[in-house]
Amino acid sequence: MVTSYRIQGATGEWEVVIGLEVHAQVTSNAKLFSGAATAFGAEPNSQVSLVDAAMPGMLPVPNRECIRQAVRTGMAIEAQINAWSRFDRKNYFYADLPQGYQISQLYHPLVGEGSLTIEADEKAGIPEDKVIGIERIHVEQDAGKLMHDQHPSMSYVDLNRSGVALMEIVSKPDMRSPAEAGAYMRKLRAILRYVGSCDGNMEEGSMRADVNVSVRRVGDEFGTRTETKNVNSVRFVMQTIEHEARRQVDLIEDGGTVVQETRLFDPGTGTTRSMRSKEDAHDYRYFPDPDLLPLELDEAFLDECRASLPELPDAKRRRYVEGLCLSDYNARELTAEVETFARFEQLLAETATKLEKSETEVATQVANWSLSVAPGVMNALGNEANPAHATASAQAAILGMQAAGDISGGQAKEIFEIVLKTGRDPQEIAETEGLKQQSDTGAIEAVIDDVLAANADKVAEYRGGKDKLFGFFVGQTMKAMQGKGNPAVVNQLLKAKLDG
Amino acid sequence: MTDLTELGVKAIRDGVAAGDFSAREVAEAFNANVEAAQQALNAFIVATPEKAIEAASAVDAARAKGEALGKMAGVPIGMKDLFATKGVQTTAASHILEGFVPEYESTVSANLWKAGAGMLGKLNLDQFAMGSSNETSYFGNVISPWRKAGSNAALAPGGSSGGSSAAIAARLCPAATGTDTGGSIRQPAAFVGISGIKPTYGRCSRWGVVAFASSLDQAGPMARDVTDCAIMLEAMAGFDPKDSTSLNLPVPQWEAGLNADLRGKKVGIPREYRMDGTDPEILASWDRGIEWLKDAGAEIVDVSLPHTKYALPAYYIVAPAEASSNLARYDGVRYGLRDLPEGAGLQDMYAATRAAGFGDEVKRRIMIGTYVLSAGFYDAYYNQAQRVRTLIANDFKAAFELCDVILAPTTPTASFPLGDKVDDPLAMYLNDVFAVPASLAGLPAMSVPWGLNSDGLPLGLQIIGRAFDEQGVLNAGLAIESRAMFNAKPEKWW
Numbered sequence: 001m002v003t004s005y006r007i008q009g010a011t012g013e014w015e016v017v018i019g020l021e022v023h024a025q026v027t028s029n030a031k032l033f034s035g036a037a038t039a040f041g042a043e044p045n046s047q048v049s050l051v052d053a054a055m056p057g058m059l060p061v062p063n064r065e066c067i068r069q070a071v072r073t074g075m076a077i078e079a080q081i082n083a084w085s086r087f088d089r090k091n092y093f094y095a096d097l098p099q100g101y102q103i104s105q106l107y108h109p110l111v112g113e114g115s116l117t118i119e120a121d122e123k124a125g126i127p128e129d130k131v132i133g134i135e136r137i138h139v140e141q142d143a144g145k146l147m148h149d150q151h152p153s154m155s156y157v158d159l160n161r162s163g164v165a166l167m168e169i170v171s172k173p174d175m176r177s178p179a180e181a182g183a184y185m186r187k188l189r190a191i192l193r194y195v196g197s198c199d200g201n202m203e204e205g206s207m208r209a210d211v212n213v214s215v216r217r218v219g220d221e222f223g224t225r226t227e228t229k230n231v232n233s234v235r236f237v238m239q240t241i242e243h244e245a246r247r248q249v250d251l252i253e254d255g256g257t258v259v260q261e262t263r264l265f266d267p268g269t270g271t272t273r274s275m276r277s278k279e280d281a282h283d284y285r286y287f288p289d290p291d292l293l294p295l296e297l298d299e300a301f302l303d304e305c306r307a308s309l310p311e312l313p314d315a316k317r318r319r320y321v322e323g324l325c326l327s328d329y330n331a332r333e334l335t336a337e338v339e340t341f342a343r344f345e346q347l348l349a350e351t352a353t354k355l356e357k358s359e360t361e362v363a364t365q366v367a368n369w370s371l372s373v374a375p376g377v378m379n380a381l382g383n384e385a386n387p388a389h390a391t392a393s394a395q396a397a398i399l400g401m402q403a404a405g406d407i408s409g410g411q412a413k414e415i416f417e418i419v420l421k422t423g424r425d426p427q428e429i430a431e432t433e434g435l436k437q438q439s440d441t442g443a444i445e446a447v448i449d450d451v452l453a454a455n456a457d458k459v460a461e462y463r464g465g466k467d468k469l470f471g472f473f474v475g476q477t478m479k480a481m482q483g484k485g486n487p488a489v490v491n492q493l494l495k496a497k498l499d500g
Numbered sequence: 501m502t503d504l505t506e507l508g509v510k511a512i513r514d515g516v517a518a519g520d521f522s523a524r525e526v527a528e529a530f531n532a533n534v535e536a537a538q539q540a541l542n543a544f545i546v547a548t549p550e551k552a553i554e555a556a557s558a559v560d561a562a563r564a565k566g567e568a569l570g571k572m573a574g575v576p577i578g579m580k581d582l583f584a585t586k587g588v589q590t591t592a593a594s595h596i597l598e599g600f601v602p603e604y605e606s607t608v609s610a611n612l613w614k615a616g617a618g619m620l621g622k623l624n625l626d627q628f629a630m631g632s633s634n635e636t637s638y639f640g641n642v643i644s645p646w647r648k649a650g651s652n653a654a655l656a657p658g659g660s661s662g663g664s665s666a667a668i669a670a671r672l673c674p675a676a677t678g679t680d681t682g683g684s685i686r687q688p689a690a691f692v693g694i695s696g697i698k699p700t701y702g703r704c705s706r707w708g709v710v711a712f713a714s715s716l717d718q719a720g721p722m723a724r725d726v727t728d729c730a731i732m733l734e735a736m737a738g739f740d741p742k743d744s745t746s747l748n749l750p751v752p753q754w755e756a757g758l759n760a761d762l763r764g765k766k767v768g769i770p771r772e773y774r775m776d777g778t779d780p781e782i783l784a785s786w787d788r789g790i791e792w793l794k795d796a797g798a799e800i801v802d803v804s805l806p807h808t809k810y811a812l813p814a815y816y817i818v819a820p821a822e823a824s825s826n827l828a829r830y831d832g833v834r835y836g837l838r839d840l841p842e843g844a845g846l847q848d849m850y851a852a853t854r855a856a857g858f859g860d861e862v863k864r865r866i867m868i869g870t871y872v873l874s875a876g877f878y879d880a881y882y883n884q885a886q887r888v889r890t891l892i893a894n895d896f897k898a899a900f901e902l903c904d905v906i907l908a909p910t911t912p913t914a915s916f917p918l919g920d921k922v923d924d925p926l927a928m929y930l931n932d933v934f935a936v937p938a939s940l941a942g943l944p945a946m947s948v949p950w951g952l953n954s955d956g957l958p959l960g961l962q963i964i965g966r967a968f969d970e971q972g973v974l975n976a977g978l979a980i981e982s983r984a985m986f987n988a989k990p991e992k993w994w
Binding site: 050053054055056057058059060061062089091093094095098099100101155157283285286287290291292293 | 583584590592597600602603604606706707708709710711713714715741742743744745821822824825827828829831833834835846847850870873874875878882
């Protein structure tokens with residue numbers, strides 16, 4: 001497996017080695033060890049229980065749903081699930097950490113080794129599919145947030161996030177280019193969202209990455225790595241890697257050495273800067289949390305987790321290509337986001353039912369509609385469109401009429417436009433607005449006869465060998481029918497009349 | 501009329517139920533004693549006479565309406581100031597929590613109020629329950645009501661539940677809550693001639709109890725006799741979903757199960773507890789106890805707890821390690837003391853707040869705990885101590901193959917004068933040498949009064965039982981109690 005990404009240094013080529021620690025907020029109504037709510041954007045300190053504020057004598061109780069979501073995530077990356085795991089305390093003082101320790105899992109994580117596959121992407125320099133190893137997933141508490149801009153000399157503390165459940169998903173140092181890291185982040189995000197264990201919303205901080213980067217001569221031992229903390233978008237992760245790799249190569253080539261340290265990414269400049277070096281690193285004094293018993297999962301619980309897993313991105317994409325006969329491109333586009341495939345699959349089912357055909361027979365039509373036609377109409381309308389009107393049944397009705405030849409592609413768009421604006425019934429729109437095409441051969445023949453009679457000279461020319469005039473007759477016929485003639489029928493009848 | 505403050509839990513409960521006296525009369529009598537003794541004994545950090553009256557009035561009203569009364573109906577008690585009490589200052593005898601008024605009630609205290617008990621006040625203790633003499637309290641040490649014959653020297657009431665022990669011995673309350681991390685119920689009970697039981701780890705919820713060492717902390721009752729302890733433990737115990745380490749088991753009817761007949765039972769005598777340097781009078785009391793249990797029908801067997809000598813060192817690694825982490829929350833950010841010097845940053849605030857807010861013993865244990873958990877030392881100390889803990893638990897398991905309960909001294913000496921060991925932490929720690937093994941193993945253990953030594957000071961005997969077998973412990977305690985016939989009380993000098 002060759003990745004061509006190389007840093008060109010003054011002294012030669014360098015390879016970059018990347019590992020990602022992704023913190024993903026577990027989708028759950030309540031925090032990891034307290035009943036407090038977890039909604040984003042609430043008033044500061046409005047979602048804080050006595051446990052989250054670490055009042056004297058308060059005790060953590062694990063939230064079963066958070067554990068369940070982490071286990072399901074582990075299953076989705078085909079990882080070892082540890083039926084026995086344990087919580088440890090990571091001790092350090094900070095104003096956003098009420099207990100003075102974070103409850104995490106150092107020694108015995110809930111989820112062991114697994115992997116995910118990033119897909120080949122020639123343009124991005126990923127020549128073939130690549131398996132990225134995942135070291136572990138453990139669950140831990142998030143900290144609160146400090147606000148430094150509320151008071152001239154004091155900082156304020158918002159504990160809404162304090163105690164929110166996070167999964168820390170630790171990759172192996174298996175990535176070799178920013179593109180691979182980006183593909184890994186996107187794939188991981190898709191899996192989390194398919195599983196429903198994290199909403200993947202990076203702007204709201206639901207997913208953020210600590211980016212570990214080192215460089216080496218191709219084939220050498222790993223170099224010293226730096227860890228850039230809390231990078232919160234795929235693009236920034238890629239920028240971090242580009243910048244860090246370049247910086248490290250320049251540093252080494254100038255005779256310096258990379259120090260193991262924690263760095264911060266500045267989205268404004270796309271650069272990283274040192275936060276603290278290893279010498280200042282905290283001694284976290286990890287030890288098993290004596291307030292909590294080891295977490296033991298029974299077979300029934302694991303079975304339920306497994307049974308509740310949905311079809312995952314790789315399997316779905318394979319089924320779209322192999323089962324629904326969609327193109328690789330369509331399959332990839334349709335399976336990238338949960339909302340996209342959900343809408344597609346609903347529309348596919350309704351359309352197939354409506355047309356009394358198999359899903360495979362209508363899949364390409366529905367896919368093209370879903371990926372290009374419908375979004376095109378919607379985008380053109382902008383604010384005039386009410387997305388709520390774009391129901392599966394309305395769209396299936398449009399696709400049904402089109403497949404039956406009752407409406408043309410253009411009419412389908414026009415009808416959809418009216419649906420989006422008004423929510424009216426497509427069938428009714430077709431009738432009322434005259435947006436139906438004429439497929440009745442008798443009626444069309446009558447029009448054709450008129451057209452041929454009125455253009456006898458052109459008919460003669462055509463019959464004399466001027467084939468190109470066929471388009472002219474089609475145009476005249478369609479014009480006479482105000483564009484409502486079924487083009488296929490028109491073509492067929494014209495051909496018969498002219499050639500016959 | 502009898503002095504109501506001479507009555508214990510059972511006598512008060514039954515007397516109130518029978519209408520011999522009202523709960524209010526009882527509360528008033530104890531309130532008066534609390535007030536009268538406060539100056540001299542310093543047993544309470546805050547008195548709450550109104551709470552006692554309020555609870556008593558509710559019981560009297562319920563009785564008047566013919567309603568069923570709770571297990572502790574009409575009994576006013578003292579509450580160790582380690583239990584969070586809603587609306588009443590809760591300090592753990594520390595400066596850092598001075599003025600802290602919780603908006604929540606600990607599960608144990610809530611259970612007691614539900615059972616009809618009332619609160620006389622919050623009892624003094626060693627700061628954060630760290631100490632064996634009550635001298636580490638920020639609010640001044642408790643003074644034992646006992647004095648050596650022919651001496652006026654102030655004696656230690658034991659610790660950390662020293663306010664509880666002193667108040668019961670001095671008839672300021674018929675019973676009180678205690679907590680026991682490494683002997684903090686049993687040692688003070690022994691020092692003042694009362695009974696106290698630390699139940700199996702997990703019997704009483706830790707929710708709302710200021711944490712010292714989470715894997716060891718366990719609440720229990722302290723009272724004048726075994727029966728009263730059984731009654732009160734029934735009211736305190738029970739599964740609590742808010743405490744992950746709480747035992748999900750029904751609460752046995754310990755009071756109804758009391759039985760001093762030990763025929764068919766085996767009592768183990770651990771040979772390793774016969775340590776050099778133990779006070780000969782303690783050893784003699786132990787021998788006497790053995791005779792009593794024989795008399796009660798028990799068979800006496802020798803047992804071995806070979807890792808006993810490692811218990812104290814292991815305890816003084818595990819407990820401080822957990823404490824160093826548990827006490828990190830007292831940082832001046834959200835509640836309690838905040839010392840923010842002019843121009844100080846966050847680190848300065850932590851340092852100033854914690855320097856001012858914690859006493860020397862608490863700081864000592866935080867430092868020990870921080871040290872044993874730090875990188876490079878964790879394996880040698882913490883992990884090693886955890887292994888020792890497992891070995892000690894296995895010792896007990898093996899011993900309980902041979903016997904039903906174990907009899908041992910509670911403490912190596914009788915109460916000592918205040919100030920005697922305050923500058924010698926190791927001597928102070930040695931006080932818990934007999935108490936700590938049962939704590940590390942999470943086993944139920946109780947101290948019952950044996951009698952007075954040649955100085956006229958009380959001594960106690962300790963019974964250790966199998967996990968969940970509080971009944972066996974209580975029954976052996978009852979067998980000793982009915983033979984010791986202990987009825988001495990301190991001569992009132994306050």
